Amino acid sequence: MNIYLLLFLTFLEIGAVSFGGGYGMIALVREKVLTNGWLTDGEFLDFIAVSESTPGPIAINMATFIGSTQGGFFGAVLATFGVVLPSFLIILLLLVVLSKLLETAGCKAVLKGVRPAVIALIVGTGLTMFLSVLLSIKTVSDTLTPDFRGICLFALIAVLVPLIKKLTKKKPSGILIILFAAAVGMLLYYPW
Amino acid sequence: MKKTEKKVAFIKLFAIMFKIGLFTFGGGYAMIPIIREEVVTKRHYMTEEEFLDMLAMAESTPGPIAINTATYLGYRLSGFFGSVMATLGVVLPSFSIIYVISLFFEKFQSLALVGYAFRGIRVAVVYLILTAGIKMLKGIEKKPLPLLIFGTVLVTMVAFSLFAVTFSTVYYILIAAVFAFVLYLVDRMKKEEKA
Numbered sequence: 001m002n003i004y005l006l007l008f009l010t011f012l013e014i015g016a017v018s019f020g021g022g023y024g025m026i027a028l029v030r031e032k033v034l035t036n037g038w039l040t041d042g043e044f045l046d047f048i049a050v051s052e053s054t055p056g057p058i059a060i061n062m063a064t065f066i067g068s069t070q071g072g073f074f075g076a077v078l079a080t081f082g083v084v085l086p087s088f089l090i091i092l093l094l095l096v097v098l099s100k101l102l103e104t105a106g107c108k109a110v111l112k113g114v115r116p117a118v119i120a121l122i123v124g125t126g127l128t129m130f131l132s133v134l135l136s137i138k139t140v141s142d143t144l145t146p147d148f149r150g151i152c153l154f155a156l157i158a159v160l161v162p163l164i165k166k167l168t169k170k171k172p173s174g175i176l177i178i179l180f181a182a183a184v185g186m187l188l189y190y191p192w
Numbered sequence: 193m194k195k196t197e198k199k200v201a202f203i204k205l206f207a208i209m210f211k212i213g214l215f216t217f218g219g220g221y222a223m224i225p226i227i228r229e230e231v232v233t234k235r236h237y238m239t240e241e242e243f244l245d246m247l248a249m250a251e252s253t254p255g256p257i258a259i260n261t262a263t264y265l266g267y268r269l270s271g272f273f274g275s276v277m278a279t280l281g282v283v284l285p286s287f288s289i290i291y292v293i294s295l296f297f298e299k300f301q302s303l304a305l306v307g308y309a310f311r312g313i314r315v316a317v318v319y320l321i322l323t324a325g326i327k328m329l330k331g332i333e334k335k336p337l338p339l340l341i342f343g344t345v346l347v348t349m350v351a352f353s354l355f356a357v358t359f360s361t362v363y364y365i366l367i368a369a370v371f372a373f374v375l376y377l378v379d380r381m382k383k384e385e386k387a
Binding site for chain 2: 015016017047050051054055056057058059060061064065068069073076080083084086087088090091092094095102105106109110111112113114115116117118119120121122123124125126127128129130131133134137138139140150153154157158161173174175177178180181182183184185186188189190
């Protein structure tokens with residue numbers, strides 16, 4: 001099969017069947033990438049690290065990267081287009097077809113039940129990330145190894161943000177907090 | 193769902209989503225606080241309720257949350273072309289950055305300073321997600337049903353994650369939806385019996 005077509009179809013499939021964001025698709029992406037011989041297992045893991053430390057969803061990053069290394073610029077464009085297309089079409093279809101349905105009493109009741117679940121997932125993600133990033137606990141079998149520099153940075157942010165909000169009557173934006181953490185991160189983790 | 197009848201210019205939509213795409217590290221959840229800040233807190237394009245409905249839809253349909261929310265936002269704020277522009281906007285930063293990295297992959301890996309910066313960023317992302325979640329929590333009705341759903345999902349999710357049980361986030365949403373719908377039907381039947 002033509003490499004461009006193969007890239008497009010492979011990532012179209014990945015986009016269509018992976019639910020629940022980035023990590024849900026890693027297993028499938030790994031399978032596809034290995035069976036096609038596009039990356040070795042080690043290269044795959046390295047790339048996940050890169051993908052985590054660059055902006056954007058892992059699926060998009062993976063599509064662009066594999067597309068580019070296998071088929072150059074157009075390969076990157078086609079693979080990325082392929083992975084985005086299913087979500088785009090599905091959401092559009094739901095919005096066009098379901099917007100009337102969403103106004104019904106039954107649907108409103110369902111949404112009332114779903115909202116607290118969504119909030120719980122966000123808080124839960126925050127908590128599990130806190131454990132894994134700052135204490136290295138991903139599962140119960142991991143030993144607790146606190147990252148003291150990270151904890152200091154977390155405490156610094158947690159003190160500074162409300163303080164700035166009080167002084168300037170404006171909450172510092174998320175982007176500003178990220179840039180601040182990047183700068184402090186370089187200073188803190190640098191092996192002086 | 194409340195209709196926000198504001199039409200937003202394509203280029204503005206593109207710019208907002210480009211910014212979101214550029215500054216969200218570490219997957220879908222990391223962008224939730226930033227999107228919320230842009231469209232709910234700062235610009236009032238959406239109510240908090242609609243924002244949560246959008247997240248529920250983004251989570252229970254295939255594909256990355258970033259793309260799903262961008263398509264949803266774009267369509268709701270300025271129709272079909274809005275959804276194209278918003279999706280393009282959120283994809284373009286990752287695409288450009290990864291494309292450049294793919295050309296210099298090995299050299300990029302050896303940049304230690306980049307690694308230190310990202311360790312700092314990860315800490316900030318944890319802070320942002322937690323504070324956004326807590327703020328949203330303050331906004332839900334303090335009634336038994338929402339609090340019960342919140343508590344159950346939170347405890348199950350953290351426990352499953354710690355015990356390495358794979359359970360897709362879609363299922364939590366689906367179970368909460370079915371549970372709420374059954375309660376709604378029971379409630380309606382009771383009312384009909386009385387009437």
